[in-house]
Amino acid sequence: MSDVLTQAYERRASFAGRSSLRTWLTAILKNRIVDLLRKQWREQPLEPVGDDGDEQDFDRLFGANGHYLDTPLDSGNPAELAQQEAFLTAVQRCVEKLPKRIGQLFVLREVFGSDTDELCKDLQITPSNVWVQLYRARMMLRACLEQVGFGRTAAG
Amino acid sequence: MLRITCQQASRLLSQRMEAPLGAGMRLRLRLHLFVCDACTRVARQFAAIRLAMQTLRERD
Numbered sequence: 723m724s725d726v727l728t729q730a731y732e733r734r735a736s737f738a739g740r741s742s743l744r745t746w747l748t749a750i751l752k753n754r755i756v757d758l759l760r761k762q763w764r765e766q767p768l769e770p771v772g773d774d775g776d777e778q779d780f781d782r783l784f785g786a787n788g789h790y791l792d793t794p795l796d797s798g799n800p801a802e803l804a805q806q807e808a809f810l811t812a813v814q815r816c817v818e819k820l821p822k823r824i825g826q827l828f829v830l831r832e833v834f835g836s837d838t839d840e841l842c843k844d845l846q847i848t849p850s851n852v853w854v855q856l857y858r859a860r861m862m863l864r865a866c867l868e869q870v871g872f873g874r875t876a877a878g
Numbered sequence: 879m880l881r882i883t884c885q886q887a888s889r890l891l892s893q894r895m896e897a898p899l900g901a902g903m904r905l906r907l908r909l910h911l912f913v914c915d916a917c918t919r920v921a922r923q924f925a926a927i928r929l930a931m932q933t934l935r936e937r938d
Contacts, residue, residue: 780885788883794919797926804929813930831896832931838896849897857892864923872923 752834756844759826763845780861794864797872809873816866820859827852828859882906887917891924 785791803809817825827845830836836844841852867873882890887910890903899907911918 784885788885790884790916797923800926803926804933833935853893860892
């Protein structure tokens with residue numbers, strides 16, 4: 723973290739008046755994380771998936787007719803839920819439990835706001851691969867969150 | 879064929895958070911959500927997860 727601060731100090735003139743220090747530091751941090759991931763992902767690429775390559779992943783959730791076997795939990799109003807401490811804690815725990823690569827991709831998307839174009843370029847993967855991995859992340863998260871009643875029951 | 883399964887609908891629900899769906903897919907998804915409580919719930923769950931990440935991001 724200290725080299726980030728050094729960089730920030732050295733380039734202080736360039737961000738003054740343009741964006742807040744925090745925004746700027748976040749950008750540096752994002753670039754560093756992307757650099758790191760790019761290196762890792764290049765050495766060991768994420769297994770490519772085809773357009774329907776994910777189907778078997780969550781097959782067990784669905785009946786022969788393609789409908790949910792267990793009715794998903796009614797989590798209520800999303801905006802209200804997203805302000806509740808118990809839910810936020812549960813989300814954090816569940817994100818930490820994601821498989822490493824999928825978790826990294828999800829965090830780049832939802833915390834650093836990288837869009838499909840950026841993710842494809844930065845990580846050298848295709849748009850359909852990005853979408854399948856994010857779908858997997860969301861399906862794993864909703865399964866994990868259902869175990870704690872979407873933050874409405876204790877434990878987790 | 880306008881009917882899609884919950885499995886296909888769930889995938890579209892995630893995909894539309896990343897990029898606009900084509901008109902055909904958008905229609906299929908809308909029709910599916912109109913008759914499917916399960917996928918309507920999944921849509922709200924996905925939205926809650928995204929909003930929670932936003933709350934966490936803005937917090938620190």
